[in-house]
Amino acid sequence: MSIKRLVRFKHRFLFLFALASVLTLISGVYFIRFLAKPNTGLVVNYPEVINLEGKIIFSPKTPFSPAVASGMKANTDQIISINGQVVKTIRDVVEADASIWRFDPIPVEIVRNNVLEQTILITPAVTLTRLDWVFALIFCIALAFTSFYLIIHLPEDTASNFI
CATH class of the missing domain: 2.30.42.10 (PDZ domain)
Incomplete structure (x- = not known):
């Protein structure tokens, strides 16, 4: 691997790592907001x-x-x-x-x-009285896992050539 290619690889890796970190942070904020919001039963996942x-x-x-x-x-x-x-x-x-x-x-x-x-x-x-919080947690973890998995295993994939 040449120096130029190594620098390009690190640039892509750092960009993808930052992107995955931002996505993980957003999903974490969503999950915390989801848990903190009182459930009135008028809007659950959509208006009732x-x-x-x-x-x-x-x-x-x-x-x-x-x-x-x-x-x-x-x-x-x-x-x-x-x-x-x-x-x-x-x-x-x-x-x-x-x-x-x-x-x-x-x-x-x-x-x-x-x-x-x-x-x-x-x-x-409290939102924890419904089982939906489990699915929201699974979604947030899956999003974070997928983001980090892809940046570790596919930084040289042709789909990331735009970076």
Whole structure:
């Protein structure tokens, strides 16, 4: 191996190592945020609502969520507001849920069966009560392992010639 090729190899290796480190750091931040975020049951991995004729209807895919445990009824309850934030779109539900960072009960105003308006208090749960955190951890570890494996075993691969 010539000196020039060795320098080029180290340059690629260092760049790929830095890239893998950044990806690992990002996945670690994602995982920590995932664990720290209170689970309201309104947005699990995706919004647990549907937009039906302009109404935001609670439609959970997760049967044992804090929202269901607090008394919300699937495919019956129209969400009016979450924690004081008016909800008119699915994006509003995501934004309202994203603003919740405490484990205090969250007031959710609903209309049940198009008749009765009421407020339900949802008590957020710790994410560790769901098994999803295991899959998130496996994903983060797999991403880190794959990144470092590829930089160690494939730094001279033709696919990395752009570096």
